[in-house]
Structures are given as structure tokens and as C-alpha cells.
Amino acid sequence: MPDTARTDRSEDRRRAILKAAREVFIEAGFDGARVAEIGRRAGIAEGTVYIYYKTKSALMEALLAGFWQDLTRNARETVARHSDPLEQLHALADYHLTSVIRDLAFLDLAAKLRKAYSVDPETRDFLRAYVAVFDEIYAAGVAAGLFRAGQPAWIARDMFYGTLEYSARTIALRGDTRPTGVVDNLIQAFKSTYGAKPALDETLVSRLEAAISQLEKRA
Known part of the structure; x- marks a missing residue:
């Protein structure tokens, strides 16, 4: 052959x-x-x-590694279609929600295995590589002035992925089709929590200073 x-x-x-x-x-x-x-x-x-x-363990490790590698590769391809960090975040959220709904049974199995068995460190690295897609977008958003600096990235990450996974489980339990507003609502909440606060308009600042000055004169 x-x-x-x-x-x-x-x-x-x-x-x-x-x-x-x-x-x-x-x-x-x-x-x-x-x-x-x-x-x-x-x-x-x-x-x-x-x-x-x-061994059966080696088979499971290969299965987990392949799953996370595919998920990460597809996530990066999805995000790469956009240049703005907020658009990238929206695309990642949509991708992650779709993936969790589709692969919920396997993700539950993977979570149980991580708790019950000693999963190979390399396999854990594949999982970290996936969640790092969010970290890179968040860092780019901070650098672009879209997100506030000084906020712990892991808290923002947990809010992002945690909200999507909770929504995916609710959708699966209810047997519903995916509501179109889930991702939009998350991004709005994320912007409200982590979006950079706009600088005060110079005219507004001048008016506030003038008003304070007038109050002081009357005092």
C-alpha cells in the first residue's frame, strides 16, 4: 500500500x-x-x-485536546474578521454561546474529568489558550481606550464567559431556540461595567467651574 x-x-x-x-x-x-x-x-x-x-486515559486526553484546539482555532478565525475590539468581543460572544449550546454535554463531561482526574497539563494549556482569546481582545480594548485600565482581566473574563454559559444552560433546559438578544444584552452590560468613562467636555467643565465660582461669591 x-x-x-x-x-x-x-x-x-x-x-x-x-x-x-x-x-x-x-x-x-x-x-x-x-x-x-x-x-x-x-x-x-x-x-x-x-x-x-x-490507554483509555490517553484517548480521553486526545479527545479533550482536539476539542479545545478546534474551538480556539475557530474562535480566532471568527474574531479575525473584525478589527474593532468591541466588534471582536461581540463576535466571540456569539461564537461561544453557539458552541456551548451545541457541545454542552461534552463540556459537562470535560468539567467532571477536570475535577475527578489528573488531567494532563498540556491539555489544560489548550483550555487556557481558548480563554486567552478574550484576554487579548480585552487588552486591545484597554489599549484603544474602549475599556477602563486597571480592572482585573479575570473578573471581566468570568463575567463574559459565565454569563454566556449560564444563558446556554437555560436555553438548553427550556428547549428554546436561541434568543437573539442574549449577546447584545451582554455586550451592553459589559460596556456599562468596563467601558471607559468619557472625558468631560471642556465646555461643560468651564460651565461647572463658572457655576461653582458664582456659588462661592454668594456664600
């Missing part, structure tokens, strides 16, 4: 294993998942799965 065909077949098998593994892990949890079932759904023998992933 030519090397190219062999490589393509190997990649096809790897994708099939990961797709099947995601389904089985979501349905049965990490402890309840069986590699034999993963192989069956992928259309290959259990032993073949172990050729690609030596």
Missing part, C-alpha cells in the same frame, strides 16, 4: 475512533466507557484502538 494511502487510512481510523469515543464517553462517562464499544462504533477491533491510543 502506498505511504499516502496508508497515512490517509490511519487518519480516517483516528477520526473514527475519536468520534466514537466522544459518543461513548458522553453516554457512559469515563469510568463506564468501554474501549470495546468504542471500537465497535468506529468499525474496528478493540485491539486496533489500542494501537492508536495506549
